[in-house]
Amino acid sequence: MDSTSKKLANICKADRISDLPDSLLIAILALLPIETAVRTCILSKRWRPLCESLPNLEFSDYRNPGRHFTDFVDRFLMRRPNDLKIAKFRLDCYRGDYYRDRVNEWIMNALGRDLKEIDLLFRFQTCINWSKNFFNMCTSVEVLLLSGKISVEIPENVPLPRLRVLGFNNVTISSYESVGKLLLNCPVLEDLKIVDCEWLTGNSLSICGPVLKRLSCCLISYDEVLRTLIDTPRLENLKIGCYTGGDNDILFKLNLPFLKIAEIDICAHEMGQGVDWVFGLLKQINHVKILTLSDNTVEILSLADDDDDRYEFPPFHNLTELVINVLDYFDETLLDDFLQNSPNLESLVFPQSLVCIDESFRCSWGGSQSRVPECLSAHLKTVYIKNFAGYDEELAFVKYLLAYGSALRNVSIEISNLSKDDEAWQELLNLQSESTTCKLSLIDENGTCSL
Amino acid sequence: MKKLKFIGNPLLQSREKINMSSDKKWLTLKTTEDNEEFVVEESVAIMSNVIKNMVEDGCASSVIPVPRVKGNAMGKIIEFCKKHTEESDEKVLKEFDAEFLNLGPDALYDLMVSANFLEIKVLLDSVTTKVADMIKGKSSEEIRNILKIENDLSAEEIEESRRENCWTRQE
Numbered sequence: 001m002d003s004t005s006k007k008l009a010n011i012c013k014a015d016r017i018s019d020l021p022d023s024l025l026i027a028i029l030a031l032l033p034i035e036t037a038v039r040t041c042i043l044s045k046r047w048r049p050l051c052e053s054l055p056n057l058e059f060s061d062y063r064n065p066g067r068h069f070t071d072f073v074d075r076f077l078m079r080r081p082n083d084l085k086i087a088k089f090r091l092d093c094y095r096g097d098y099y100r101d102r103v104n105e106w107i108m109n110a111l112g113r114d115l116k117e118i119d120l121l122f123r124f125q126t127c128i129n130w131s132k133n134f135f136n137m138c139t140s141v142e143v144l145l146l147s148g149k150i151s152v153e154i155p156e157n158v159p160l161p162r163l164r165v166l167g168f169n170n171v172t173i174s175s176y177e178s179v180g181k182l183l184l185n186c187p188v189l190e191d192l193k194i195v196d197c198e199w200l201t202g203n204s205l206s207i208c209g210p211v212l213k214r215l216s217c218c219l220i221s222y223d224e225v226l227r228t229l230i231d232t233p234r235l236e237n238l239k240i241g242c243y244t245g246g247d248n249d250i251l252f253k254l255n256l257p258f259l260k261i262a263e264i265d266i267c268a269h270e271m272g273q274g275v276d277w278v279f280g281l282l283k284q285i286n287h288v289k290i291l292t293l294s295d296n297t298v299e300i301l302s303l304a305d306d307d308d309d310r311y312e313f314p315p316f317h318n319l320t321e322l323v324i325n326v327l328d329y330f331d332e333t334l335l336d337d338f339l340q341n342s343p344n345l346e347s348l349v350f351p352q353s354l355v356c357i358d359e360s361f362r363c364s365w366g367g368s369q370s371r372v373p374e375c376l377s378a379h380l381k382t383v384y385i386k387n388f389a390g391y392d393e394e395l396a397f398v399k400y401l402l403a404y405g406s407a408l409r410n411v412s413i414e415i416s417n418l419s420k421d422d423e424a425w426q427e428l429l430n431l432q433s434e435s436t437t438c439k440l441s442l443i444d445e446n447g448t449c450s451l
Numbered sequence: 452m453k454k455l456k457f458i459g460n461p462l463l464q465s466r467e468k469i470n471m472s473s474d475k476k477w478l479t480l481k482t483t484e485d486n487e488e489f490v491v492e493e494s495v496a497i498m499s500n501v502i503k504n505m506v507e508d509g510c511a512s513s514v515i516p517v518p519r520v521k522g523n524a525m526g527k528i529i530e531f532c533k534k535h536t537e538e539s540d541e542k543v544l545k546e547f548d549a550e551f552l553n554l555g556p557d558a559l560y561d562l563m564v565s566a567n568f569l570e571i572k573v574l575l576d577s578v579t580t581k582v583a584d585m586i587k588g589k590s591s592e593e594i595r596n597i598l599k600i601e602n603d604l605s606a607e608e609i610e611e612s613r614r615e616n617c618w619t620r621q622e
Contacts, residue, residue: 015601016560024563024579031583039591042612043600075615 018046026053034058052080057110058090065096074102077109086110088117088143097125104128108137116162117143122150129153130171138163146171154178160186167193176202176226183208195241196220203227213237217250218265227251234258238285241265241294244274252284259285265294275304279311286314295327295352302331302356313337321347330356332393336373345375346382353387354394372404379407386414390424398440402431408438415444478506479514480525487522488514491529498532500570520565527551528565531574552581556598 017025029037029050037054040047057076061069073091080086089110093103103126110118111134118141122128130146131153138144142162146152147169154174163186173179176199183189189209195218205228207217212232218241219226228242231253238259242250244266262285268274278300285291293301304311319342324335339345383401388394401411418425432440432450442449476493480502496515497503505515517525534547552559559578566575586594595602604612 015599016557017598018600020560020563021567024567027575027579028583031580032587036587036589036594038616039589039594041616042591042604042609043595044603045608046603047600048604048608048612072616 015044018044022050022053025050026055030054030056035063052076053084055086056088056090057086058088058092060090060092060094061096062092062094065094069096070098070102073106077106080113085114087115088119089115090117090119092121092123093126094121094123100126100128107134111137111141114140116140119143119145120147120150121145122148125149127151131155132158135160145169154182156181158182158185161188163189165189165191167191167195168197169193169195170197172198172200174200176205178202180204180206180208187211190214192216194218205229207232210234215239218242229253232256237261239263239265241267243267243269244277244300252281255284257287259288261290262288263292263294264297266300267294267296268300272303274300275311279304283314286316287318288316289318290321290323291316291319292323293325295325298324298326298334299329301334302329306333313341316342317344319345321345321349323349323351325352326350326354326356327352328357339373339375340371343374344379346379347384348380348382349384351384351386353389354385354397355389355391376401376404376408377406380405381407381409383408383411384414385412388413388415388418390415390418390422395424395427398428398431402435402438402440405438410439410441412441412443415442418444478502480517480529481514482520482522482525483516483518484520485522487525489525489529491533492536495529495532495536498536498571498573500572502569517569519568521561524561524565527562528569528571528574532571535573548577552577556582556585 025047029040034054034057038051041051042048059069059073059076089107091103091106107118107120107128118138120128120130127149129151131151132155135155135158138158138160140162141160143165144160144163145165145167147167148171150171152168152171152173160182166186166189168179179194183192183206187210189212191214192207192209192212193216194207195216197219203225205219205226207215207228207230209215209232211234213234214237215230215232215235216239217228217230218239219228220241220243228250230250233256235256236258238256238261240250240263242265264278264281266274266278266281278297316338322338322342322345324330324338380401383405385394385398398411398413401408413428415425415428428440428442429450432442477490478493478496480489480491480496481487482489493506497506502515520528531551534551535544538544538547552562554562559582563575563578563582566578582598585597589597594600
């Protein structure tokens with residue numbers, strides 16, 4: 001091509017993007033954080049009005065709180081053509097304290113536009129009420145997430161026919177009973193989160209979800225007598241966190257036949273409490289594939305009397321991944337129990353540590369174990385140990401794994417607070433070079449290490 | 452002379468052999484702008500909702516005419532659809548997409564328009580994301596340069612916009 005033709009071609013090629021239809025340009029803008037999207041307003045006449053049609057509005061004042069932020073949100077919502085819908089509205093008030101009236105106006109405006117998803121987070125002092133007015137405007141809402149300084153008052157009989165995801169995180173809720181009633185009006189709810197909330201009154205929490213798949217329920221209040229009943233026949237993913245002791249244990253109405261993943265965090269006020277209940281819970285969920293136990297739960301199980309027949313370990317036939325958090329108390333026989341009863345275990349993870357602080361609970365591996373667990377000889381592929389400190393018992397366990405783990409592919413050990421001169425380091429390095437079928441990864445603060 | 456492009460087994464020489472082969476169904480797509488023909492497996496072609504509807508309605512007899520899409524763009528689109536039908540590994544697909552979309556803005560726009568017209572959601576989403584990534588976090592001037600947008604606003608209009616959006620100004 002000669003130079004004139006090239007120039008012509010270049011001129012014709014200029015600004016091709018503005019030829020695309022509005023819908024495609026808006027689709028591009030919708031993928032950008034709003035700060036970037038808005039910068040296209042000064043590019044050309046074509047681009048100027050596009051931002052006003054963005055379907056998803058996410059505002060966060062993290063970088064620039066204050067008057068400019070409120071003016072920006074004001075203009076964005078108010079200047080939008082009245083009939084133009086908003087699909088998603090997210091407001092994260094991180095640092096500023098805003099006038100309640102103004103915030104209420106923003107929410108009303110957004111809710112009035114056939115909104116599908118609303119996510120509000122007030123970290124500062126701005127405290128809004130989420131009550132009848134707002135609830136009644138949620139007939140089109142599919143996702144409702146409220147976090148922080150929000151005071152939730154649930155009215156009677158509020159219909160939420162499209163709600164699939166509901167989250168109350170750190171908010172203040174007027175009564176336990178009102179939540180139960182609300183859930184009865186959510187026929188398609190799949191995902192429910194009630195975490196670390198403050199409650200003003202009540203003593204009975206009823207969680208009913210005929211199609212609920214994921215439930216995360218963390219109740220930090222322990223000085224009330226609270227009865228919790230969970231009726232979720234189709235649950236697949238469960239996370240519960242609460243205190244135990246006495247009357248306030250959580251009851252599951254039916255077994256959970258579809259449960260695949262469970263994370264359990266039960267904390268006892270006094271030592272020895274909660275054993276019955278935690279064992280009962282394990283028996284109800286023994287068909288899960290992935291199980292995570294917090295250090296509190298592990299402590300309760302460790303303090304159980306081994307000789308007591310009530311505490312017979314249930315079989316975990318489907319368990320492929322087990323995550324055990326260890327802090328104050330960890331009875332090694334508990335680990336042996338789990339291994340012996342989980343024939344199909346493939347992955348074992350210790351995110352905090354392998355041994356507990358209390359020395360009297362540690363025991364040696366290799367000698368006292370009755371027989372090699374089936375999972376170890378056939379299925380266990382990966383083991384991850386964090387905060388390895390070089391204790392004899394830890395080394396013994398690693399040697400045990402390497403000696404009997406026929407299917408073992410990878411053992412990863414994160415080492416902290418251990419000097420390289422320590423004997424334990426040398427032992428680990430030796431094990432690393434000796435093991436042929438299984439890769440032993442040693443990771444210190446600087447990265448992976450080997451001989 | 453018509454160019455016949457086979458996106459499939461290179462050993463097969465003629466359309467007759469293809470039609471006789473086992474259980475796979477084949478379609479011929481012809482770009483009406485430049486008369487290029489492409490023989491593709493039906494399972495690949497129906498990644499386009501438009502073609503899928505035609506096949507289901509029984510309109511797709513021998514050759515499906517495809518307007519508005521040029522031959523070389525069609526070739527690339529088929530390459531994309533084929534990969535996405537064959538491969539199920541997310542990681543491999545991600546790498547493929549990154550390499551595939553390593554194009555200049557003009558080529559990307561062409562792809563967008565075609566994917567939009569043919570209603571191939573996976574491709575459209577990939578290209579849209581790529582273009583968005585190119586301008587994420589950039590200043591107005593940088594965006595203008597990357598996307599080659601011509602300025603036709605007056606100085607007052609620009610100033611007004613800047614004032615309204617001062618919250619987003621990069622400090």
